[in-house]
Amino acid sequence: MTLSNVSVGKRVKIKDLKTDKNFRKKLMELGLFPGQIIEIIQDAPFGGPMKIRVKDYCIALRRDEASGIEVEEVE
Amino acid sequence: MSKTIKVALAGNPNTGKTTLLNAIAGTNLRVGNWPGVTVEKKEAVVNYNGYKIEFIDLPGIYSLGNQTAEEKVTIDFLIKEKPDIIVNIVDSTNLERNLYLTVQLLELEIPLIVVLNMWDEAVEKGIQIDVKKLSELLCCKVIPTSAVHKKGIKEILDSIIELAEKPKFIQCTHFESQVETFLLELADEIRKKQPILFDLFPKRFLVISLIEGIDLQNFGIEIHPDILKKAEEIRKKLEKLYKKDISSIIIEERYSIVISIYEQCVKKDTIKDVDTTLILDKIFLNKIFGIPIFLFLAWLMFEFTFELSAPYVDWLDSSLSNVIANWAYQGLTAINAPEWLISLITEGVIGGVGFVLVFVPVLFFLYIFMGILEGSGYMSRAAFLMDRFMSFIGLSGKSFIPLLIGFGCNVPGVYATRTIENPKEKILTALMIPFMSCSARLTVYAFFVTAFFTNHKALVILSLYMLGIIVAVTLAFILHRSYFKTESQHFILELPPYRIPTFRFIMLSAWSKTKAFLIDAGTFIFATALIVWFLLNVPFGVQSKEDSLFGHIAKVITPIFEPLGFGHWEASGALITGFVAKEVVLSTMGNIYAGEVVEEEQQKIGIIEGLKEIGVGFINANIEAGKKLISLFGLISNEEEEEPADNTLLNAVRKEFTPLSAFSFLVFLLLYTPCMATIFAIKQELNSWKWMAISVMISLTTAWIVSFTVYHIGKLIISG
Numbered sequence: 082m083t084l085s086n087v088s089v090g091k092r093v094k095i096k097d098l099k100t101d102k103n104f105r106k107k108l109m110e111l112g113l114f115p116g117q118i119i120e121i122i123q124d125a126p127f128g129g130p131m132k133i134r135v136k137d138y139c140i141a142l143r144r145d146e147a148s149g150i151e152v153e154e155v156e
Numbered sequence: 157m158s159k160t161i162k163v164a165l166a167g168n169p170n171t172g173k174t175t176l177l178n179a180i181a182g183t184n185l186r187v188g189n190w191p192g193v194t195v196e197k198k199e200a201v202v203n204y205n206g207y208k209i210e211f212i213d214l215p216g217i218y219s220l221g222n223q224t225a226e227e228k229v230t231i232d233f234l235i236k237e238k239p240d241i242i243v244n245i246v247d248s249t250n251l252e253r254n255l256y257l258t259v260q261l262l263e264l265e266i267p268l269i270v271v272l273n274m275w276d277e278a279v280e281k282g283i284q285i286d287v288k289k290l291s292e293l294l295c296c297k298v299i300p301t302s303a304v305h306k307k308g309i310k311e312i313l314d315s316i317i318e319l320a321e322k323p324k325f326i327q328c329t330h331f332e333s334q335v336e337t338f339l340l341e342l343a344d345e346i347r348k349k350q351p352i353l354f355d356l357f358p359k360r361f362l363v364i365s366l367i368e369g370i371d372l373q374n375f376g377i378e379i380h381p382d383i384l385k386k387a388e389e390i391r392k393k394l395e396k397l398y399k400k401d402i403s404s405i406i407i408e409e410r411y412s413i414v415i416s417i418y419e420q421c422v423k424k425d426t427i428k429d430v431d432t433t434l435i436l437d438k439i440f441l442n443k444i445f446g447i448p449i450f451l452f453l454a455w456l457m458f459e460f461t462f463e464l465s466a467p468y469v470d471w472l473d474s475s476l477s478n479v480i481a482n483w484a485y486q487g488l489t490a491i492n493a494p495e496w497l498i499s500l501i502t503e504g505v506i507g508g509v510g511f512v513l514v515f516v517p518v519l520f521f522l523y524i525f526m527g528i529l530e531g532s533g534y535m536s537r538a539a540f541l542m543d544r545f546m547s548f549i550g551l552s553g554k555s556f557i558p559l560l561i562g563f564g565c566n567v568p569g570v571y572a573t574r575t576i577e578n579p580k581e582k583i584l585t586a587l588m589i590p591f592m593s594c595s596a597r598l599t600v601y602a603f604f605v606t607a608f609f610t611n612h613k614a615l616v617i618l619s620l621y622m623l624g625i626i627v628a629v630t631l632a633f634i635l636h637r638s639y640f641k642t643e644s645q646h647f648i649l650e651l652p653p654y655r656i657p658t659f660r661f662i663m664l665s666a667w668s669k670t671k672a673f674l675i676d677a678g679t680f681i682f683a684t685a686l687i688v689w690f691l692l693n694v695p696f697g698v699q700s701k702e703d704s705l706f707g708h709i710a711k712v713i714t715p716i717f718e719p720l721g722f723g724h725w726e727a728s729g730a731l732i733t734g735f736v737a738k739e740v741v742l743s744t745m746g747n748i749y750a751g752e753v754v755e756e757e758q759q760k761i762g763i764i765e766g767l768k769e770i771g772v773g774f775i776n777a778n779i780e781a782g783k784k785l786i787s788l789f790g791l792i793s794n795e796e797e798e799e800p801a802d803n804t805l806l807n808a809v810r811k812e813f814t815p816l817s818a819f820s821f822l823v824f825l826l827l828y829t830p831c832m833a834t835i836f837a838i839k840q841e842l843n844s845w846k847w848m849a850i851s852v853m854i855s856l857t858t859a860w861i862v863s864f865t866v867y868h869i870g871k872l873i874i875s876g
């Protein structure tokens with residue numbers, strides 16, 4: 082499952098980052114590394130970016146970029 | 157002589173760095189750009205306890221990399237300029253992510269002070285941070301502050317002095333011991349082969365960078381090949397050991413330091429109060445209402461910027477031309493100054509000052525509103541909502557507002573790109589703005605449609621606006637796909653909590669940015685206006701514009717416009733003055749076609765009388781602005797009267813132009829170049845003469861090609 086098809090309100094755990102090297106580095110530095118739990122808060126209209134919460138803050142990612150982030154559901 | 161201490165402020169975006177610098181420095185703040193890049197630079201000098209403390213506000217960054225322009229500026233400054241002290245501002249409510257940068261800054265081995273800003277918010281949210289423990293674990297001073305409430309400022313200044321008197325740095329954050337062993341191994345190799353590197357770079361930073369394989373070339377030093385070989389060897393070993401790529405290993409090492417510190421120092425009350433940001437985002441980012449709300453706010457901002465500033469623009473204009481120019485005239489005639497000098501002062505100099513000053517109210521209002529949108533955290537919501545529509549031409553949602561403002565006036569439009577951090581997006585947006593048809597151009601369209609297209613007024617004007625947008629979008633699309641193709645800018649947008657920006661802070665920063673305009677672009681605009689005055693008046697005493705230097709130049713360039721359908725010198729002359737400001741195109745035409753304007757009767761204005769006029773005018777401007785503010789919300793309807801067009805000019809223009817050549821002329825006028833003020837604004841905001849030149853070249857060639865096409869297709873249609 083990738084982050085791009087997780088629905089709003091769900092909490093998931095990052096499994097792997099299948100993105101290019103620079104972007105992976107960026108994501109990890111922001112705390113989005115494998116093992117981290119994140120929550121999908123909201124998504125933008127017309128298939129725009131999605132707002133997710135990680136640690137104590139929120140960021141937005143575009144859908145095609147989120148599709149490189151593999152996640153698994155947590156209870 | 158007092159001792160100077162160089163202090164760099166570093167931290168994540170939205171942690172309150174600028175607010176803190178404002179609280180420390182007040183009006184001493186200077187805004188500029190980092191050399192060679194489009195990244196904002198803020199500096200301030202503060203005298204405190206016999207020391208001169210120089211503060212430099214570094215760009216907000218999440219990590220010390222070398223990927224974005226902001227990161228490059230930061231690392232370059234920290235390594236090359238070696239500040240005495242780094243003040244690391246962190247957001248207490250978001251400590252975990254913020255501490256990542258702190259751990260990286262500690263690798264630079266520069267004395268560090270950690271400032272826990274937003275302390276008030278942390279308290280409110282029930283986040284308890286053990287300051288003493290944090291200070292012990294990081295081995296540096298930790299100070300809780302609240303920049304908006306000016307709490308903790310004195311403690312920061314005192315700690316800076318203390319640390320400057322007794323510089324102290326202890327490295328006490330470490331990676332796992334097997335990684336540390338490798339770091340030592342590489343350090344040994346450097347000591348043997350090229351010890352000078354230790355003088356140029358902080359030791360820990362150097363070793364980690366080499367192992368990670370980060371390019372240090374741009375610091376202008378060749379690394380010994382043996383060292384590079386050794387670093388690669390270690391990298392391979394580590395990657396094999398951890399079964400991960402080296403960057404992941406290092407980032408996770410840093411984060412494990414962060415997490416361990418975080419867990420020891422931070423406690424959260426379980427009873428959490430309502431999260432206002434979450435609720436507000438339910439409204440502002442709503443799938444249905446989000447975009448309409450944004451469009452409403454954008455419209456409000458447009459009105460706010462232009463409507464509210466208009467009375468002040470008028471006031472400045474009339475004070476200068478009615479009072480100041482009059483005084484100058486009286487003074488100069490009293491001392492029998494020659495005619496040309498009187499003209500130079502009253503028209504050239506005072507006129508040039510006017511060209512600059514009319515932008516001041518507009519920019520000031522713009523900066524206030526932008527400051528509110530940005531400081532509250534709404535601007536990143538705008539980017540979130542509009543991303544879908546802007547990303548195909550390489551822009552993010554943040555470009556929308558500057559482009560919209562451009563329809564009012566291109567100059568504030570260009571300055572509104574200040575909120576775009578990404579240099580590529582900023583450059584693209586600034587290059588698009590000249591094609592947004594501003595209201596000054598509208599005055600010319602309005603005149604020409606009255607002369608030629610009485611039955612299709614709205615259609616013709618609308619087609620021009622659309623044409624401008626199409627050209628801008630095409631240009632951005634082409635540049636995005638060609639020049640900026642290699643730029644792989646990933647979209648990561650933080651959505652910070654909503655905060656209430658402080659009034660004082662917004663006024664201060666609006667003022668310092670307006671001041672920066674006066675000093676930078678203002679100088680060039682003034683100089684250009686003077687040059688144009690010379691062109692119009694040389695040789696001195698010329699009676700008709702046709703015989704002036706200006707007339708000669710207009711005639712020389714006229715053939716260029718022959719293929720576009722308006723190859724007469726009057727038209728090219730109007731275009732030249734249109735470069736100064738579009739507002740003067742019509743008056744130039746009136747001047748040329750309808751002959752000399754009758755000299756207005758100059759009435760003498762005394763000192764008291766003049767001062768009174770200025771003062772009363774200012775009060776009236778305030779009242780007028782107040783009325784407009786109310787009418788913005790629809791309480792008073794504000795009717796604007798339309799000025800009737802000048803009949804002699806209408807007839808003259810009808811003789812010279814055909815409807816088709818008139819339309820071609822309007823197309824050219826729309827595209828060829830906004831005005832000198834916009835051009836210098838681009839130069840100032842992009843911090844680059846190169847981009848300014850490129851913008852002008854693009855405008856001129858596009859204008860010619862499009863007008864040519866329009867004219868010839870039109871001819872085909874008419875004849876066919």
Ligand SMILES: Nc1nc2c(ncn2[C@@H]2O[C@H](COP(=O)(O)OP(=O)(O)O)[C@@H](O)[C@H]2O)c(=O)[nH]1
Nearest residue numbers: 169170171172173174175274302303304531657
């Ligand atoms: N509650 C609170 N808000 C703050 C504090 N410091 C700054 N802010 C607000 O946080 C927002 C971002 O501040 P700014 O200085 O622009 O952050 P920068 O991006 O780091 O320069 C503004 O709305 C400030 O008013 C603080 O100590 N407490």
Ligand SMILES: [Mg+2]
Nearest residue numbers: 173174175216
């Ligand atoms: Mg700032």
